[in-house]
Amino acid sequence: MSLTSRPIHVTYAYQQVAEEIEAQILRGELKPGDQLPGETELAQMFGVTRSTVREGLRQLESDGLVHRPSPRRLEVAVPQADQLTTRAGRAMALMKVSFRELWEVTMVTEPLAARIAAERASLDEIELLQGLHADLVAAEGQMARTIELDEAFHTRIADMGKNRVLGLAREPISLLLFRGFSQIAPYATQFYKRQIEAHSNIIAAMRDRDCDRAEKWARMHIEDFWRGAQIAGLEDAVALNPRALS
Template sequence: MTDGVTAQNQPAYRVLADRISEQILAGEIRPGEQLPPEITLAERFGVHRSTVREGIRLLEETGMLRRKSQKRLVVSVPDGTHLADRTAQALIMRQITVRELYEANLAFDPVLARLAAASASSTQIARLHRNLRESRAAVDNQVKLSALDAEFHLLVCEATNNEIFQTMRQPLHDLFLPMVSDLVDTIDTSERMITAHERIVAAIEHRDGVEAEAWARRHIEDFKRFYLKAALDFDRPVAYGKPVQA
């Protein structure tokens, strides 16, 4: 390997980052272990130290490396935020619409509720009940209620105890939040929202996956019904923050 551009027309720093990530994924360097010094990596891969620094920067951005000090880098497991941000950005660049986002959530959320009914721990169910209590107390505060609604869906997803679903659901969650905020700024959905949450939690607590799935589906379908009732554009592109106006 040489500095500059490789035969595959890839910058050397990117090839270096790929090589290091391959070692991490193969278990040759494990989470928590320190990455060799820059000079060692430069000699090992036959590149300049500046190339190593650029490759390391790329891996830090993905979350595969984190800096414990200025000179100490350790391997880390990327958290959901790193993955969700990149996925959400890609979806926004593809100009996905509110309708597409709704359809994706309609496919995910009922399944998550059903799995949560089978897998939720007593501690996770207790968190759902706390969320319900706080939601009932916040019916006159739409900003706080929206935040609690967002938390509720993350808690249900967490209660599946499946890391894959939690990772996949996060970007949909992040993009859906502005849609919900846009809706509650226009029409009061609090009563129906809390009712749906109560039914979902009760079903999870009683290990009734069929009921949990059914109410989660109704809850997402309510979003569409209220969105259209509020005369909001169901086919406009979504973005971080408020939806892009048509």
């Protein structure tokens, strides 16, 4: 007997509060920056206790839909990318994703990022990127710093393409992947040179507005990374959560 039973949806009061406010935000009745009534008032409005409202608010807060600049102000939040990044990164770490999985995706995101950056970046932005690259060159030998700067370099490129979807999608992935570099660096000693070469070429290509070249160098750069992972024998190793390292 197959009796199609939809799991009944018991909605607790605090959930309803959260959902109602969420719905209003999603429908645009509440716009980012708008201030919400105080807890007591909300409690009255919904006909529940303040405790109940609070639980709902905590949920919305951690959903990133509302936000407290100060304990006194409760306002509709503009969605924060880093919130999502944290969450996605955590999820991937808990899922124990392998470097291979991360790499495969990075292998398409970074070239795309380089391509559209080459197409759209302003000269100022390219200059800033150059500065970041200089820092990276100067940091030769310091692994932790190198990783941090490399990651920043790639994120910057992604931002330059002015594609927020790409930014959102790639950030948690590149975070995990590049951080993981600390595990492979000891095995890939000549990686630094190749990295610098690749970065230089990407910048040069961007100066020339040569999308194809920028894309190609980005791809080669990520391929190099993979070679390092192969040498280190970490292709199917699990990427660690950056936040768990502290």
